[in-house]
Structures are given as structure tokens and as C-alpha cells.
Amino acid sequence: MTTTTLPMLETYPQPIALDRVQLAATIDIIDDCAEACTTCADACLSEPDVAALTKCVRTNLDCADVCATTTRVLSRNTGHDLTTSRAMLVACAAACAACAAECALHAEMHEHCAICAEACRSCEQACNDLLAAIDGDS
Amino acid sequence: MTTTTLPMLETYPQPIALDRVQLAATIDIIDDCAEACTTCADACLSEPDVAALTKCVRTNLDCADVCATTTRVLSRNTGHDLTTSRAMLVACAAACAACAAECALHAEMHEHCAICAEACRSCEQACNDLLAAIDGDS
Amino acid sequence: MTTTTLPMLETYPQPIALDRVQLAATIDIIDDCAEACTTCADACLSEPDVAALTKCVRTNLDCADVCATTTRVLSRNTGHDLTTSRAMLVACAAACAACAAECALHAEMHEHCAICAEACRSCEQACNDLLAAIDGDS
Amino acid sequence: MTTTTLPMLETYPQPIALDRVQLAATIDIIDDCAEACTTCADACLSEPDVAALTKCVRTNLDCADVCATTTRVLSRNTGHDLTTSRAMLVACAAACAACAAECALHAEMHEHCAICAEACRSCEQACNDLLAAIDGDS
Numbered sequence: 001m002t003t004t005t006l007p008m009l010e011t012y013p014q015p016i017a018l019d020r021v022q023l024a025a026t027i028d029i030i031d032d033c034a035e036a037c038t039t040c041a042d043a044c045l046s047e048p049d050v051a052a053l054t055k056c057v058r059t060n061l062d063c064a065d066v067c068a069t070t071t072r073v074l075s076r077n078t079g080h081d082l083t084t085s086r087a088m089l090v091a092c093a094a095a096c097a098a099c100a101a102e103c104a105l106h107a108e109m110h111e112h113c114a115i116c117a118e119a120c121r122s123c124e125q126a127c128n129d130l131l132a133a134i135d136g137d138s
Numbered sequence: 139m140t141t142t143t144l145p146m147l148e149t150y151p152q153p154i155a156l157d158r159v160q161l162a163a164t165i166d167i168i169d170d171c172a173e174a175c176t177t178c179a180d181a182c183l184s185e186p187d188v189a190a191l192t193k194c195v196r197t198n199l200d201c202a203d204v205c206a207t208t209t210r211v212l213s214r215n216t217g218h219d220l221t222t223s224r225a226m227l228v229a230c231a232a233a234c235a236a237c238a239a240e241c242a243l244h245a246e247m248h249e250h251c252a253i254c255a256e257a258c259r260s261c262e263q264a265c266n267d268l269l270a271a272i273d274g275d276s
Numbered sequence: 277m278t279t280t281t282l283p284m285l286e287t288y289p290q291p292i293a294l295d296r297v298q299l300a301a302t303i304d305i306i307d308d309c310a311e312a313c314t315t316c317a318d319a320c321l322s323e324p325d326v327a328a329l330t331k332c333v334r335t336n337l338d339c340a341d342v343c344a345t346t347t348r349v350l351s352r353n354t355g356h357d358l359t360t361s362r363a364m365l366v367a368c369a370a371a372c373a374a375c376a377a378e379c380a381l382h383a384e385m386h387e388h389c390a391i392c393a394e395a396c397r398s399c400e401q402a403c404n405d406l407l408a409a410i411d412g413d414s
Numbered sequence: 415m416t417t418t419t420l421p422m423l424e425t426y427p428q429p430i431a432l433d434r435v436q437l438a439a440t441i442d443i444i445d446d447c448a449e450a451c452t453t454c455a456d457a458c459l460s461e462p463d464v465a466a467l468t469k470c471v472r473t474n475l476d477c478a479d480v481c482a483t484t485t486r487v488l489s490r491n492t493g494h495d496l497t498t499s500r501a502m503l504v505a506c507a508a509a510c511a512a513c514a515a516e517c518a519l520h521a522e523m524h525e526h527c528a529i530c531a532e533a534c535r536s537c538e539q540a541c542n543d544l545l546a547a548i549d550g551d552s
Binding site: 028038064076 | 139140141142143145146147149150151152165166169170173174176177178180181183184185202206209210213214215216217248249250253254257
Binding site for chain 4: 277278279280281283284285287288289290303304307308311312314315316318319321322323340344347348351352353354355386387388391392395
């Protein structure tokens with residue numbers, strides 16, 4: 001799928017503090033992670049061993065919500081101030097790390113947990129990379 | 139970007155009432171529309187003629203929220219009951235139609251409105267196509 | 277708790293098509309239902325008989341998402357057009373009816389389902405009342 | 415308005431790491447702040463001097479999204495792990511501080527900004543108080 005994230009950011013009529021290509025790629029990765037987590041939570045609910053997956057459902061739900069808000073905040077460039085963006089990237093990396101760790105425990109039993117764990121790890125990395133860019137370390 | 143939406147839906151451990159390929163494609167289109175609307179609202183806020191774009195900001199915000207909830211509902215297949223899915227697809231098509239119409243008014247002046255109008259029209263169509271599939275018309 | 281919903285709506289600087297007192301009360305009821313559904317989903321996940329509650333978790337998650345978007349849409353009065361508001365009120369009433377019905381099945385076993393079912397029924401009623409007001413029937 | 419937040423938390427069937435009364439009160443305060451921010455963003459869009467309020471709209475939208483996700487995370491107690499809760503409380507306090515500061519600049523001109531600034535400050539305080547409780551400082 002070709003998203004409109006980058007074409008949209010390229011039309012933003014003012015300067016943007018971050019590199020638009022990296023910003024758009026990060027947003028797409030976070031959006032994809034949110035979708036994976038929502039679907040993984042639901043797939044867990046339909047597994048025969050759901051009782052062993054309740055913490056996985058919960059970390060998936062948290063991660064989906066945190067990711068959704070992070071892309072919202074990152075998609076806004078009006079009234080430039082990176083304080084909230086930074087805090088949400090930190091929270092998003094934390095939620096993704098927690099969800100990746102939990103999903104990894106069930107990855108051998110459940111393919112959705114394996115895919116979701118990978119999506120969470122990619123998202124955690126993308127958040128940390130953007131944090132590094134914000135802090136001028138890259 | 140290659141999303142994990144379809145790979146995730148393919149791991150869902152129970153039958154799904156809808157075609158998984160169509161369902162995944164619809165979710166991706168709606169997610170993309172949500173992202174376009176969030177970004178368009180923000181780009182409008184940074185235009186010199188923002189005073190002429192306030193209705194556009196509002197319809198963008200509504201459309202982003204409605205799209206976000208629609209993909210959440212569509213991504214869940216546990217406890218199968220299409221009543222809420224149907225109602226959200228109707229609401230999503232309505233929000234996309236309203237946003238496409240408003241963005242179209244500014245499309246010549248603002249490229250972000252042109253791209254967003256197109257994303258909204260694609261999303262409206264995808265919602266109506268899935269509604270037709272639910273109702274057995276396709 | 278005294279919310280700021282009505283005081284905020286009273287400061288909106290343009291005319292509002294709906295009665296501000298009814299609108300604010302409806303928003304508060306929907307917000308309360310969203311919170312009840314999020315908490316009920318989580319409480320279900322921690323019950324020993326979670327395997328019997330998976331549909332309840334799902335309807336709770338849907339209802340929480342639909343309610344959250346409905347209050348967002350209703351809270352906006354700029355660029356007046358009730359089409360999306362109407363569609364979301366219909367979807368919200370549908371999600372609440374589905375969630376109330378499912379929670380009611382578990383109300384004797386689980387107090388959280390009993391409270392949540394009541395919150396959903398109140399919310400469904402409030403949505404239908406506001407729809408009637410929009411349509412000029414009240 | 416009497417919310418069902420505390421009654422719902424009281425039915426949670428397992429131990430909760432935090433005091434349920436403080437947790438419920440915090441959730442209600444954050445929910446109220448989210449609602450104030452959504453409404454303030456919309457009221458700003460309808461002011462004649464909207465061009466001077468675009469940063470205010472943006473901080474309101476961020477704050478509403480961050481608050482919404484924070485209450486979701488705080489409302490979940492299954493699979494106890496306070497890492498994500500901590501990170502979201504930090505992000506929520508940051509978003510509220512930014513929004514309170516921006517709204518305060520317009521508080522004399524616009525009553526909605528005055529009310530919203532107060533809601534944001536209350537929310538920032540409640541988040542910091544809960545963080546202190548988590549860290550055992552209170």
C-alpha cells in the first residue's frame with residue numbers, strides 16, 4: 001500500500017523541524033503497529049487458551065492507544081514545540097517494548113503474536129530513531 | 139509501505155464473515171484517510187487564509203476520528219455481530235463525503251486539500267463497497 | 277463530579293443548533309459510558325471465566341471507541357452540518373444497545389457488567405433523545 | 415454529574431496497585447480535561463481572531479488526544495505493569511502544561527481559554543500526584 005502520509009507532509013506550508021521523509025516513515029510504522037496490536041488483541045480473544053493471553057490483550061490495547069495518539073501528535077506541525085512529541089515518543093517506545101516482550105512469549109504458539117511482536121519492535125526502533133533525530137544525535 | 143493488516147487478519151483463528159483481502163484493503167484505505175485528514179487539518183491551521191478554512195479543519199477532525207473508530211471496529215472479529223460495523227461504515231462514508239466536499243472547495247488553492255479530498259473519496263467508496271459486501275450485493 | 281462540559285459549551289462564540297444543556301448532558305453521559313466500557317472490558321479480562329466473556333470484551337471495546345468518537349463530533353459546532361453527528365448518534369445507539377445486551381447476560385455473575393449495562397442503556401437513550409431533538413420531534 | 419468510574423473500579427476482581435479512589439478521581443479529571451480541550455479547539459476555530467489562535471487549537475488537539483489515551487491506560491489493571499502508565503502520566507502532564515500555558519495567553523480575551531487553562535492545570539496536578547503515588551512519594 002502506498003500511503004499519502006509523505007505527500008501530505010510535503011504540502012505543509014511552513015518549515016518543519018524534522019526531516020519530512022523520516023517523519024512520514026515513522027508515522028506509517030507507528031500506524032501499522034497500532035493496527036497490528038488492535039488485531040492481535042482480538043485474535044487473542046478468539047484463541048482457545050485466551051485465559052493465558054489476558055495480559056497480552058491488555059498490552060496490545062495499551063500499545064494501540066498509545067500509538068494512535070503518537071501519530072496524531074507527530075502529524076501536527078502548527079505551533080511548533082517538540083515537548084509533547086518527545087514525551088509521546090518515549091511513551092510509545094515504552095508501550096511497544098512492553099507489548100513486544102509480552103507477544104514474544106506467545107509467538108511460537110500464535111502467529112499473530114509473532115507478527116505483532118515484530119511490528120512492535122520496529123515501532124520501538126522508529127520512535128527511538130526519531131527521538132535521536134530530535135535530540136540532534138543523528 | 140507494506141502493512142501487516144492482511145497478514146494479521148490471516149492469522150485470526152476463527153472464521154470471518156467477510157473476505158479477508160477486501161477487509162484488510164478497506165482497513166488500510168480508512169487508516170490512510172484518517173492520517174490525511176489529521177495532516178490536512180494541521181496544514182489548514184498553518185495557512186495564511188486559515189479564517190476561510192475553519193469548516194475544513196472541523197470536517198477533517200471529525201473524519202479522522204470517525205475513520206479511526208471504524209478501523210478499530212472492523213479489525214475485531216470476535217463475537218461476530220455486524221450491526222455496529224454496519225453503522226460505523228455508514229457513519230464513515232458520511233464523514234468522508236462531507237470532508238471530501240469541503241476539501242474540494244479549497245483544492246485549487248491548497249494541495250493538501252486536493253490530496254485529502256481524494257483520500258476521502260477513496261475511503262467513502264471503500265466503505266460503501268464493504269457495506270455492499272455485508273449486505274450480499276457483491 | 278462537576279464537569280466543565282456545559283460551561284465550555286456556553287462560551288462557544290456562535291449560535292449552536294442544539295440546546296446547550298441537553299447537548300452537554302448527552303456528552304457527559306456518553307463519556308461516562310465510554311469509561312464504563314473500557315473498565316468493564318478490563319475487568320472481564322481478569323475474571324476466572326474470561327473464556328465466557330470474550331464477546332463481552334469485544335462489544336465493550338467497540339462501544340468505548342464509538343462513544344469516544346461520538347463525543348468528539350458532538351463537541352464540535354464550527355462549520356455547522358449535522359449529517360455526521362446524526363450518523364454517529366445512530367452508530368453510538370447501536371453500539372450501546374449491543375453492549376447493553378451482552379453485558380446483561382453476565383450481570384448476575386459480574387457486578388461490572390451490571391453497572392456497564394446500565395451505563396450503556398442510559399447512553400443509548402440519551403443518543404436517541406438527541407436524535408429526536410435534531411429531527412425536531414421534541 | 416456522578417460518574418461510574420469509581421463504582422466500576424470497585425468491581426475489578428483482582429488487587430489494584432493504586433488507591434482506587436485516587437485512581438478514579440484522576441481518571442475523571444483527565445476525562446474532563448480532554449472534553450474541555452476538544453471544545454476549546456472548536457471554540458477557537460469559531461472566533462473572529464482565529465488566526466491568532468492556531469497554536470492554541472493545536473495544543474488543545476494534542477492535549478485531548480494524550481488525555482484520552484492516558485485514561486484508557488489508567489483504566490486497565492489486567493497484567494499489572496506500571497511502565498506504560500508512568501510514561502503516559504508524564505506525557506499527559508507535559509501536554510497539559512503546554513496547553514495551559516498557551517490557553518492562558520488568551521484567557522482574558524476568551525472565556526473558553528480561561529476555563530480550559532484551569533482544567534489543564536488541574537489535570538497536570540492530578541497526573542503529577544498519581545506519579546508521586548506510583549513512586550511511593552505520597
